[in-house]
Amino acid sequence: MMTFFGFFTLTMVAVVAVATVVSSNLFVASMWFGIFSLLMASNFFILDAADVALTEAAVGAGVSTVLFMGALSLTADKESIRQGRRLLPIVVVAVVGLVLLIATLEQPRLGDPLAPVHQHVAPWYIEKTPEYINIPNIVTAILASFRGYDTMGEVLVIFTAGIGVLSVLSFKPKKRASISSEELGQAIRGLQHHAVLRVVGKLLIPVLLLFGLLVQFHGKYSPGGGFSAGALFAAAIMLYGILEGADRSAKAMPQKVMINLAALGCTIYTGVGVACMLLGHHFLDYNALWTDPQIAQYYGILMVEFGVGLTVTAVLIMIFNAIANRATY
Amino acid sequence: MNLLGLYNYWIYIFLLVVGLYAVFVKGNYVKRMIGLGIFQSAVFLLFISMDKVEGGTGPIFRGVPTEGQLFANPLPQVLILTAIVVGIAVTSLGLAIAIRIREEYGSVEEADTRRMDDQS
Amino acid sequence: MMTLYDQLPVLVVVLPLFLAPLVATLPSRGKLPWLVATITTALTFAISISLVTQVLETGSLTYLLGNWPIPFGIGLYIGPFSAMMALIISGASLAGLIVSASAMDNEVPAEHQSLLYSCWLLAMSGLIGIVITGDAFNVFVFMEISSLASYVMVANGPTRQGLTASFKYLVTGTMGATFYLIGVGYLYMMTGTLNMADMAVRLEDVSDTLPVIVAGGFLILGLAMKAALFPMHAWMPNAYQFAPSAVAVFFAACSTKVALYVMLRFQFQILTPNLGNHLELLNALIMTLSVIGFIAGSLIAIFSDNLKRLLGYSSVAQLGYIVLAISLGTSAGISAAIIHTFNHAIMKAALFAAVAAMVLRFGSSKIEDLAGVGKQMPLTMLGFALAGLSLIGVPLTAGFISKWYLIQAVLESGTLGILLTLLILTSSLMAVIYIWKVIEIAYFQPARQELPPGRREAPAPVLIVLWALVLANFWFGIDPELVLSLARSEAVNLMGVGK
Numbered sequence: 040m041m042t043f044f045g046f047f048t049l050t051m052v053a054v055v056a057v058a059t060v061v062s063s064n065l066f067v068a069s070m071w072f073g074i075f076s077l078l079m080a081s082n083f084f085i086l087d088a089a090d091v092a093l094t095e096a097a098v099g100a101g102v103s104t105v106l107f108m109g110a111l112s113l114t115a116d117k118e119s120i121r122q123g124r125r126l127l128p129i130v131v132v133a134v135v136g137l138v139l140l141i142a143t144l145e146q147p148r149l150g151d152p153l154a155p156v157h158q159h160v161a162p163w164y165i166e167k168t169p170e171y172i173n174i175p176n177i178v179t180a181i182l183a184s185f186r187g188y189d190t191m192g193e194v195l196v197i198f199t200a201g202i203g204v205l206s207v208l209s210f211k212p213k214k215r216a217s218i219s220s221e222e223l224g225q226a227i228r229g230l231q232h233h234a235v236l237r238v239v240g241k242l243l244i245p246v247l248l249l250f251g252l253l254v255q256f257h258g259k260y261s262p263g264g265g266f267s268a269g270a271l272f273a274a275a276i277m278l279y280g281i282l283e284g285a286d287r288s289a290k291a292m293p294q295k296v297m298i299n300l301a302a303l304g305c306t307i308y309t310g311v312g313v314a315c316m317l318l319g320h321h322f323l324d325y326n327a328l329w330t331d332p333q334i335a336q337y338y339g340i341l342m343v344e345f346g347v348g349l350t351v352t353a354v355l356i357m358i359f360n361a362i363a364n365r366a367t368y
Numbered sequence: 369m370n371l372l373g374l375y376n377y378w379i380y381i382f383l384l385v386v387g388l389y390a391v392f393v394k395g396n397y398v399k400r401m402i403g404l405g406i407f408q409s410a411v412f413l414l415f416i417s418m419d420k421v422e423g424g425t426g427p428i429f430r431g432v433p434t435e436g437q438l439f440a441n442p443l444p445q446v447l448i449l450t451a452i453v454v455g456i457a458v459t460s461l462g463l464a465i466a467i468r469i470r471e472e473y474g475s476v477e478e479a480d481t482r483r484m485d486d487q488s
Numbered sequence: 489m490m491t492l493y494d495q496l497p498v499l500v501v502v503l504p505l506f507l508a509p510l511v512a513t514l515p516s517r518g519k520l521p522w523l524v525a526t527i528t529t530a531l532t533f534a535i536s537i538s539l540v541t542q543v544l545e546t547g548s549l550t551y552l553l554g555n556w557p558i559p560f561g562i563g564l565y566i567g568p569f570s571a572m573m574a575l576i577i578s579g580a581s582l583a584g585l586i587v588s589a590s591a592m593d594n595e596v597p598a599e600h601q602s603l604l605y606s607c608w609l610l611a612m613s614g615l616i617g618i619v620i621t622g623d624a625f626n627v628f629v630f631m632e633i634s635s636l637a638s639y640v641m642v643a644n645g646p647t648r649q650g651l652t653a654s655f656k657y658l659v660t661g662t663m664g665a666t667f668y669l670i671g672v673g674y675l676y677m678m679t680g681t682l683n684m685a686d687m688a689v690r691l692e693d694v695s696d697t698l699p700v701i702v703a704g705g706f707l708i709l710g711l712a713m714k715a716a717l718f719p720m721h722a723w724m725p726n727a728y729q730f731a732p733s734a735v736a737v738f739f740a741a742c743s744t745k746v747a748l749y750v751m752l753r754f755q756f757q758i759l760t761p762n763l764g765n766h767l768e769l770l771n772a773l774i775m776t777l778s779v780i781g782f783i784a785g786s787l788i789a790i791f792s793d794n795l796k797r798l799l800g801y802s803s804v805a806q807l808g809y810i811v812l813a814i815s816l817g818t819s820a821g822i823s824a825a826i827i828h829t830f831n832h833a834i835m836k837a838a839l840f841a842a843v844a845a846m847v848l849r850f851g852s853s854k855i856e857d858l859a860g861v862g863k864q865m866p867l868t869m870l871g872f873a874l875a876g877l878s879l880i881g882v883p884l885t886a887g888f889i890s891k892w893y894l895i896q897a898v899l900e901s902g903t904l905g906i907l908l909t910l911l912i913l914t915s916s917l918m919a920v921i922y923i924w925k926v927i928e929i930a931y932f933q934p935a936r937q938e939l940p941p942g943r944r945e946a947p948a949p950v951l952i953v954l955w956a957l958v959l960a961n962f963w964f965g966i967d968p969e970l971v972l973s974l975a976r977s978e979a980v981n982l983m984g985v986g987k
Contacts, residue, residue: 110463118396142702149373150422175429192629200457203640245405260412302509324555472648
């Protein structure tokens with residue numbers, strides 16, 4: 040049964056990817072891209088990667104599609120088909136594909152428990168997590184503690200993107216805004232006539248927020264963690280912005296506050312590490328924080344994941360508000 | 369290698385090729401971001417394919433771990449969680465720049481912007 | 489209990505990383521963001537000096553993050569080249585920041601500067617993070633921090649071409665990073681570890697298998713894109729030309745070199761022992777591309793009519809020299825590559841600092857608009873000319889030392905070496921041509937634009953940075969001992985592992 044699902048989702052992913060690239064209407068292409076992300080998430084789930092599936096669904100299918108739609112409404116509907124020289128790219132790309140195909144001949148078998156990937160480092164994590172960290176979700180243990188330095192880097196990446204978008208979009212557009220923000224709000228609240236959308240949408244927002252909270256704090260026991268939680272919170276606010284007008288979501292979550300929250304999240308993460316250093320231990324060595332190492336790790340991971348969730352939420356909301364309110368700048 | 373495993377790798381290679389093609393050939397800046405996204409997702413599939421263990425379950429302890437219980441490899445998942453966030457970061461920045469380009473140049477097609485740049 | 493001294497390896501990256509988000513929240517009016525950024529960078533520079541002295545004594549430093557043993561946790565590894573790179577990065581950043589005290593306001597509006605300086609600190613810490621880590625995936629994460637911050641800085645350029653340049657940079661950079669990730673993926677698939685030293689050991693079991701060869705190819709391809717190796721160099725001259733001038737001082741000195749650092753480490757520590765016969769093929773390919781790069785780069789520089797663009801293509805050529813040295817595969821080649829990495833940084837930073845001053849006063853970087861600058865800005869132009877001499881490789885300058893060691897390394901390869909030496913000398917002649925072109929227009933042509941008195945010479949901060957760098961060029965040309973000992977030390981480390 041799983042084999043059938045495996046074949047099916049893999050084939051669908053390939054078909055949808057081709058549809059995405061071929062569509063010249065860009066709104067259609069971004070919808071296909073959203074479906075593509077959702078199918079990738081299903082693939083990840085079939086491959087036993089539940090955390091990744093959750094994050095890919097929230098980020099790729101959810102947030103990413105909204106951002107594309109927002110960007111498209113400010114750029115162009117359709118791409119122009121130009122008669123360019125296609126031969127060189129096709130050759131280059133075909134060579135790359137061929138090289139990778141040849142490499143599959145000597146690769147270890149998919150799922151083989153004796154493959155090099157599953158020796159050495161992975162069994163150590165599986166064995167030592169109960170001993171050192173004692174939380175059930177091994178992925179969170181690695182993410183937030185064993186390889187916490189990488190995750191810190193990642194929080195800073197998303198922070199950089201946030202201030203980058205803010206920096207790029209804080210320049211006044213050349214043309215004066217043709218509509219005021221109240222008018223834009225009115226135009227969007229034309230959704231008033233779509234009663235089903237508004238009612239159901241409004242019901243979903245608190246559910247999304249609650250689920251986000253669950254994923255954030257239960258991430259040690261079930262798939263989840265800071266990133267997926269942040270994406271879910273942001274998705275709830277984006278839904279509010281889509282239904283009620285981006286001007287209202289920008290008033291509810293002002294940019295100034297969002298920058299400070301994002302910076303606070305980063306500072307919490309690096310601050311935990313610095314606190315460990317001040318207590319005489321290595322950077323990000325949570326054992327410094329408490330006498331009992333297991334409790335210390337627990338609290339360290341809790342604080343660090345909180346920082347992650349805060350930054351991801353703030354940055355995604357900031358990006359959404361910046362793009363969605365561009366027409367009225 | 370069994371057929372599903374091979375098929376998995378073939379599809380990842382196909383997606384990589386499709387994404388790369390879109391980035392090289394398409395002139396519209398937003399379409400190129402979509403192509404970049406497909407390209408990056410293909411790489412995620414490569415990593416996650418590596419984590420599967422036959423007869424294993426997701427790497428979460430449920431109750432007391434039994435002897436000889438097989439788990440999927442947690443490490444590629446951690447790496448890809450990071451990579452997904454990097455991907456959305458790049459995508460959002462690219463889209464913001466594309467929006468500004470549209471405002472400054474009046475078009476998001478590379479052919480048009482290149483023409484305008486060469487003239488100035 | 490660890491002392492501050494023990495924490496320095498991680499502080500060199502944590503200090504700017506901790507403060508960068510705070511800079512973004514500061515109010516933009518006034519010089520406060522600039523001040524915090526500059527003080528942070530100065531402290532980081534001091535820490536990197538300390539690291540260099542430590543490494544000269546002990547050979548290399550390691551640090552375990554979270555105190556987890558490697559390869560299960562992430563470990564930092566600081567070798568001689570890493571410490572030197574950290575010094576270059578923080579030094580170039582400091583130089584750029586001091587220049588930006590006067591040269592930024594005319595190009596970037598004040599309200600955007602707090603975000604810009606925050607990105608500056610992020611870029612610097614990202615670059616330093618790459619050179620001090622011992623974990624292959626960690627390189628990717630920090631590479632993306634520095635790259636994203638760089639895209640933002642280029643997009644903030646004074647003209648709209650900064651946007652298209654930044655987009656092109658973004659697409660090429662992301663492709664390069666993703667190719668790098670594919671390479672790491674295949675290496676992980678065959679070894680089961682991400683720590684670079686551990687990988688080198690475990691690769692012996694699976695040496696010369698197809699996935700490893702493919703991994704090597706993608707790694708080098710991705711890093712070559714990031715290092716602007718021909719034919720993937722197109723993003724670089726645009727990015728340098730359209731970024732704010734002070735930012736160009738920072739980037740030109742170090743951003744692509746970090747990719748070369750990673751290439752050097754992977755090439756010698758991991759790939760050389762394990763690619764079998766394919767190694768010669770790879771080296772030959774890289775050598776050919778690097779030669780085309782330095783010939784074509786110098787040629788295009790001769791015909792450029794914009795000074796920043798000229799310097800950008802000149803950088804493509806100079807990076808070609810470094811890649812040529814890497815592709816030789818010998819210990820002398822490694823030394824030559826490292827030596828030129830350092831010397832090129834101080835040369836280019838000086839040149840771009842001078843250009844920043846000229847752009848500030850004249851409002852343009854087109855060479856014809858800068859006619860007569862030699863008479864109106866004598867100190868600036870003299871600094872430019874002297875740095876140009878170093879670029880050409882005149883004796884007593886740092887550039888001469890680089891060329892000397894490069895040619896010595898190349899001559900070890902017999903008849904091919906003689907051909908390569910001729911090509912290197914040809915491109916040095918071309919450098920003479922394009923530097924002379926600038927000097928001729930600057931000194932011997934009548935001025936097109938008269939500057940108002942009192943706003944003539946470069947502002948004091950820029951002059952101080954420019955002349956400090958020019959003097960550094962001569963210092964390291966006369967007494968290169970520091971650079972040489974670091975380079976030789978690293979060569980011994982890398983080749984020793986390979987045997």
